[in-house]
Structures are given as C-alpha cells and as structure tokens.
Amino acid sequence: MSSQPRYQPYAGPAAGWGALRSVTHFWLGSKQPIKNLRALLKTNQNGGFDCPGCAWGESPDNGLVKFCENGAKAVNWEATKRGIGRDFFARYSVNQLREQSDYWLEYQGRLTEPLRYDAASDRYVPIDWDAAFQLIASSLKGLASPHQAEFYTSGRASNEAAFLYQLMVRAYGTNNFPDCSNMCHEASGVALGQSIGVGKGTVTFADFEHADAILVFGQNPGTNHPRMLEPLREAVERGASVVCFNPLKERGLERFQHPQHPLEMLSNGAQPTSSAYFRPHLGGDMAVVRGMAKFLLLWERERPGTVFDQRFIDEHCVGLDSWLAAVEATDWAQIEEQSGLPRREIEQAARLYVQAERVITCWAMGITQHRHSVATIQEIANLMLLRGNVGKPGAGLCPVRGHSNVQGDRTMGINERPPAFFLDALERRFQFQVPREPGHNTVEAINAMLAGQSKVFIGLGGNFAQATPDSPRTHAALQQCELTVQISTKLNRSHLMHGKQALILPCLGRTDLDLQAGSPQAVTVEDSFSMVHASWGQLTPLSTQMRSEPAIIAGIANALLGAQPVDWLQLIQDYARIRELIAATIPGFAGFNGNLEQPGGFYLGNAAANRCWNTPGGKAHFIGHALPDHLLPPEVRSQTEAPHLVLQTLRSHDQYNTTLYGLDDRYRGVRGMREVLFVNPQDIQRLGFEPGQQVDVMSVWDDGIERQVRGFTLLAYDTPPGQAAAYYPETNPLVPLDSFGVGSHTPTSKFIAIRLQAAAPGQRLL
Numbered sequence: 001m002s003s004q005p006r007y008q009p010y011a012g013p014a015a016g017w018g019a020l021r022s023v024t025h026f027w028l029g030s031k032q033p034i035k036n037l038r039a040l041l042k043t044n045q046n047g048g049f050d051c052p053g054c055a056w057g058e059s060p061d062n063g064l065v066k067f068c069e070n071g072a073k074a075v076n077w078e079a080t081k082r083g084i085g086r087d088f089f090a091r092y093s094v095n096q097l098r099e100q101s102d103y104w105l106e107y108q109g110r111l112t113e114p115l116r117y118d119a120a121s122d123r124y125v126p127i128d129w130d131a132a133f134q135l136i137a138s139s140l141k142g143l144a145s146p147h148q149a150e151f152y153t154s155g156r157a158s159n160e161a162a163f164l165y166q167l168m169v170r171a172y173g174t175n176n177f178p179d180c181s182n183m184c185h186e187a188s189g190v191a192l193g194q195s196i197g198v199g200k201g202t203v204t205f206a207d208f209e210h211a212d213a214i215l216v217f218g219q220n221p222g223t224n225h226p227r228m229l230e231p232l233r234e235a236v237e238r239g240a241s242v243v244c245f246n247p248l249k250e251r252g253l254e255r256f257q258h259p260q261h262p263l264e265m266l267s268n269g270a271q272p273t274s275s276a277y278f279r280p281h282l283g284g285d286m287a288v289v290r291g292m293a294k295f296l297l298l299w300e301r302e303r304p305g306t307v308f309d310q311r312f313i314d315e316h317c318v319g320l321d322s323w324l325a326a327v328e329a330t331d332w333a334q335i336e337e338q339s340g341l342p343r344r345e346i347e348q349a350a351r352l353y354v355q356a357e358r359v360i361t362c363w364a365m366g367i368t369q370h371r372h373s374v375a376t377i378q379e380i381a382n383l384m385l386l387r388g389n390v391g392k393p394g395a396g397l398c399p400v401r402g403h404s405n406v407q408g409d410r411t412m413g414i415n416e417r418p419p420a421f422f423l424d425a426l427e428r429r430f431q432f433q434v435p436r437e438p439g440h441n442t443v444e445a446i447n448a449m450l451a452g453q454s455k456v457f458i459g460l461g462g463n464f465a466q467a468t469p470d471s472p473r474t475h476a477a478l479q480q481c482e483l484t485v486q487i488s489t490k491l492n493r494s495h496l497m498h499g500k501q502a503l504i505l506p507c508l509g510r511t512d513l514d515l516q517a518g519s520p521q522a523v524t525v526e527d528s529f530s531m532v533h534a535s536w537g538q539l540t541p542l543s544t545q546m547r548s549e550p551a552i553i554a555g556i557a558n559a560l561l562g563a564q565p566v567d568w569l570q571l572i573q574d575y576a577r578i579r580e581l582i583a584a585t586i587p588g589f590a591g592f593n594g595n596l597e598q599p600g601g602f603y604l605g606n607a608a609a610n611r612c613w614n615t616p617g618g619k620a621h622f623i624g625h626a627l628p629d630h631l632l633p634p635e636v637r638s639q640t641e642a643p644h645l646v647l648q649t650l651r652s653h654d655q656y657n658t659t660l661y662g663l664d665d666r667y668r669g670v671r672g673m674r675e676v677l678f679v680n681p682q683d684i685q686r687l688g689f690e691p692g693q694q695v696d697v698m699s700v701w702d703d704g705i706e707r708q709v710r711g712f713t714l715l716a717y718d719t720p721p722g723q724a725a726a727y728y729p730e731t732n733p734l735v736p737l738d739s740f741g742v743g744s745h746t747p748t749s750k751f752i753a754i755r756l757q758a759a760a761p762g763q764r765l766l
Ligand SMILES: Nc1nc2c(c(=O)[nH]1)N[C@H]1C(S)=C(S)[C@@H](COP(=O)(O)OP(=O)(O)OC[C@H]3O[C@@H](n4cnc5c(=O)[nH]c(N)nc54)[C@H](O)[C@@H]3O)O[C@H]1N2
Pocket: 053, 054, 055, 070, 184, 217, 218, 219, 220, 221, 223, 224, 225, 245, 246, 247, 248, 250, 280, 281, 282, 283, 284, 285, 364, 365, 366, 367, 401, 402, 403, 648, 649, 650, 651, 652, 653, 655, 656, 657, 750
C-alpha cells in the first residue's frame, strides 16, 4: 500500500475527487469491500453505528449520507477481515515484533483471542478469559495500596464502558485515571471551567447556521474533522466570514469541494472557505487575541457603547476591569513580537470579529498543546464575553474534540480530579466510600511508574506507549510494571513495551455486533456538541473470543470485587441497566433509555449556553493573565546552545493518532514517507543544509537527558521562519516529560525547541 517516497506540493482542492479515490482504495484493500460499504453507509445514521473517527457532530435533520474520507478509513481499518491469534504469536517473539514498524503491527488485523505474555519463550500465548480476570484481580489485590495502579482510558470507550470502568476503579479505591484527554483538550476543560463554569463547548450544530463569523484557531479540519468543512463552506456561501489562525496554510481551510455535490466535483471548482487567514507564531495566539482586545478597547473608547456588550457584561460577568487593565498594560512591541503578526493584521482580525453580530470560536490542538494553553483559552473566552458571544444563538465557544467519545468519557467520570458533586452522587447511589484524593493524570502516571510507585497498568483502549511524550522513558515506565493489561482491537507497541506479566484482551469495536444474552446491544457516545446518541454495531465479529468492553470490565470487576457494589455480570446482560445507573447518578441523563429513542439522540444541555454560570459567585469570569515573558521556557533559555527551530508535532492525512493507515499526506504533498521535517527554505539555508538532506533532530532541555530522532528528511515547506513541523508519534521521543502546560499538565506537543545536525551519510530519500 505504501508508495515511493515523493514530495510534490498538492494542487487539488481538499476533499472532492481526491478524497473519494482514496476511500475506494482503502475499501478495496480491506478484503471485504461490499460489506464494508454497507456498514459505512450506516455511519451516524439512526440504527447504525457511530463513526469511530472524530467527535464532530451531525446536523440531526439533514438526510445526506454522513461520512467523510477519514471516517471511511477509520471504519474500514476496524472492520477488516484480517485477524491474528495464537498462530501469529507463536510465529513471532515479542523481540521480533518490536523490530516491526507501528504501521506493520496494526496492519496485521484484529486481535482475536486473549493472550498472556510468557517470559520463557518471549511470546504471547493463549489464556482463557477467567484466568485472565483472576490474574488481574490477584495482582490488584496484592498491591500495598490501590493508588499503585494506573487505569488509562482512550476516547473511543463508550459511555457504558467508561461508567462501569470508573465505578470499578473507585470501588477498588483510587482516582488514578490518566486518559488521552490529558494530552488533548485538558486545557480547554480547565480554562472554560474557570471562565464560564463548564468545561465543554457551548455551541450546537445549529449554531453554525446562524453565525456571522467563525474563528478557527490551531486546527486542521480538512484532515481531522472533515465534516466540519461543510458548515464552514455553507457559512461562506451565506456571506459569513471564516477567519483562520494557523502557522501552516492548511489545504482544507483554504479551499474545499464537497464530495456529495457531484456537479462541483465534475467542474473541479472549489469554493474558498476562509475569508481571512493569519499565520501566527507557534504559541503566539494569546498575543494575537490580546492584540485584538486592545483594538476593541480602543474602539469602545472612541465610540462608547458601540463595541462592548455592556448589558451582558453588567448582568453576567465579573473581572472586566482587571482584565482590561492587563490588556492596557500589554505593549504592542511584545504583542507583535510574540504573535508573529504585524499590528495591521491583528487590526484586520479584530475588525472581522467586531463586524459580526454572532461569532463562534473553534480551536483544537494548535491551542491546547502549549505551556500557556489555559491562559490562551481564557483570553479567547474574554474576547468572546466582551461582545456577549456566549449563550446566544449562532455564537459560542467550540473546542473541537478529538476521539469520538472523549467528551462522553469525561462526563461518565473518567477524571483524575473528579468534581465533588459527582463523587457524592456515586456515594449516595452505591453506598461505598469513594476515594476523594486526586489521582494521577498521564504525566503523573508515567512518573509514578518510572519511580516504581505504580506497579499495575491497565489500558482501556489507546496506545499509551506511543501517544505519550518522551517515548524511551514511557517505554521504561511500562516495562517496570509488575503487570500491564491492554484492552485493544489491534496490535500496537503498547503490547510490546509490557510489564513483567502482561495481558492482551481483544475487544469489540464500534462496528461490531455486540450480543449479550442473545440480544444485540447498543452503546452510547457524546459528540463535541453534547449530543448523546446510540450506536449499534453491525458486523459479525471475526471471532467468538472477542468480548465487548463492558463485558471485559464486568469480568475484571467481578473477579476483583465480587458482586459489589453492583452485580456486574447481571448488568451487562442488558446495557439498558447500565444506563439506568448513569441516569441515577449523572446530571442530564434522567430518562436516558427513553431519550435515546429520539432521532439523532438527545442534547445534554450546557448551563453556560443558557447563561447560567456554575462558577463561584455564579458569574462568567474575565480572567486576565499576563502574556508569557518569553515563549521559550526557562529550561530552554538556560542552555548554552540556542535552539535552531521550534517544532510542532501533528497528524498526516493518513493516520488516526498512533494508527497509520498509510504513509501519504496528500494535502501536504508527501508520499511514501513519514520521517520528514517541514522547514522553511530560508531556515534550511541559514542552518547550512539542503532540501532533501537527512538530519538528526535533538531537543533542547535542561535535564541532561539526550533526546533525539535520526535520519529525518528535510522538506522545504511554507512554514513561518523559525518553525518546523513533523509527524506524531515518530517525534514523541523529542517531547520532554517535564514540558507541559501550566494548569493542564498537557505535554507541549506543539512547541519543542530543537537543534539539527547532518545525519551520518546514508541513502538520500529524495
Ligand atoms: N483523520 C483523523 N482524524 C482525527 C485524528 C487523527 O489523527 N486523524 N485525531 C483526532 C484527535 S484525538 C484530535 S485531538 C483531533 C486533532 O485535530 P487537530 O488539532 O486539527 O490536529 P493536529 O494535526 O495536531 O493539528 C494541529 C493544527 O494546529 C496548527 N497549529 C500548531 N500549533 C499552533 C499554534 O501555536 N497556533 C495556531 N494557531 N495553530 C497551530 C497546526 O499547523 C495544525 O494545523 O483530531 C481528531 N480527528
């Protein structure tokens, strides 16, 4: 499936024919194209399954077939006919498997039976389910304290699985819930919780139809949320403005064709989707927004009462004056230097913002994976509050979530710092003393395993070894554990970087038919707009040895706790029983089972969207932080060798996080390779290299640990000077474990200081 390495800038529009051609290619490669097509067409439709791709929501009432190219890839990747079991694992030792690429590992197909690591042969061997549950239970019971175990969750787990999992873990006695959200939208949750009293976005799908302007910060929807391009295009057609802030000119934001509008595809025309495109420095967005606020303040002073929504502010907000004082105190030299934008561009952005009556602001990883992400998001919230753009139709804050149920998992209590009201409700309903002390997030969990304090790791999905920063250290952390357990659909490196004892537990995915006590079961998920809907798996599982996530959790819980505080085995015979428990404990879920009957699902509600602020004092807060003194952190500035570049790590068009579907990145013009570094041509020259040359990349940090990746090919790319980009997860060895966001603990995956050196002479790729 991989092509010859090639680099040639992409000329076509985003989506459209190129996308369809690529989907067809993936269907044909999956060995069951017709069945998959049928499965695919049910994606996100009532009675079908929820797309296991991203967390973008749906217009509940438009009848179009709801899929996108990358959703199709996600479905297809899961619904493969290829499977691996005991024969495969007898053939390869774990050491041999470690030699293989991440792409090869997942490509082998679905895991089909439970496996245990056998140290004598260095192989995974079959184990029956009950023995596996007993092994987990006895390891957990053998720990000196429940806080010595880590319970990771990736954001595909359904609400039902997540609720059972957190109940089991809390009944066992800890809040150690590192999750993918810690590496993703944690900063959004923390920032919005303080600003507006709810850590979720305030908009729904319908708001996009009424917005006069949509601001998109640090997001690449053409690849990661392709269905978002549709409302963006409609907005532009209506005359609304779409204003993008991104150091890279991302194809999907520049131009766009809808794959379901064949006429446009035939004429190969493309509508512009952005009315303005600004290219700030990595980490410069807070300065951009601060500059916009300075213009708003200036204009309000020139023509009082015309710019601020004073009535909204008086009724709903506190903290305006101290924030405005911070805005005034910030000087333009610092704003221009840090944002990387000239003042006139910031003025233009501010004008687009004020001209619009109703504004939605969207953001993703370009905003959340920085040291000062929480402050940046609060600055965005300040700007929006200033004109009453929260809690009115067509306006609001929209952190665009990643994994398809990452938001739902948090709602279900996958949270290492759970709110007291949630714990109180659990305690009332289940009559056991819940642990109250905060647990570990992802970075804290890695540190605890490295220090030998945590000894058991259980992963409900995901690929902890590869998704986390500082890869060699994370691998060592996992390998030091007494027991690692991975509940997974496909083989990945987390199975190979295992503890002294290890289990692989194969589970059903979103597309698989889930039968319990003879009846098909639905699970539920929540999208970025707080819509909850049912998902019915359709395809007969590859093996009868696979179990659903809720069934696996119930099996572990039963072995660990017996029928306490609930009868786990009885619960999973009918998932409606789990939903009854959710309805009894979590706000917004009263009548859960009945509400699922509504077409398109039901809206959980959002207090801030109703201008009800769940903050201390009951108001929305303007929170005024100072801009960071420097974007480069002290741990970098203290080093004698200054960094050559700042690196952001991002996704190609052919990957889903650590899952690689292929080695191409169509919109960036890359084929057949991933170990590449996108650098501005002038920087390549300044540093004494040539395009196409191979370099080793080292990170700059102050702890004496050498972090490097070798043999990356330099690609001359249109990126602002001083800034480089490369793919995740290949570059995770460069991210220092201690480099994380203030208040969020999210690794700074979009801001890594690096130096380059020529690689040892070898083959040139290009
Ligand atoms: N097909 C596909 N879909 C996915 C995923 C996938 O891997 N594949 N992953 C899912 C997940 S878990 C998530 S969280 C989302 C991720 O969705 P995105 O956040 O779109 O993902 P990234 O590729 O990390 O892209 C980050 C974007 O932010 C820009 N950026 C980086 N730093 C800055 C900055 O400092 N300022 C600004 N203004 N921009 C910046 C980058 O140039 C890039 O365009 O997608 C979800 N959907």
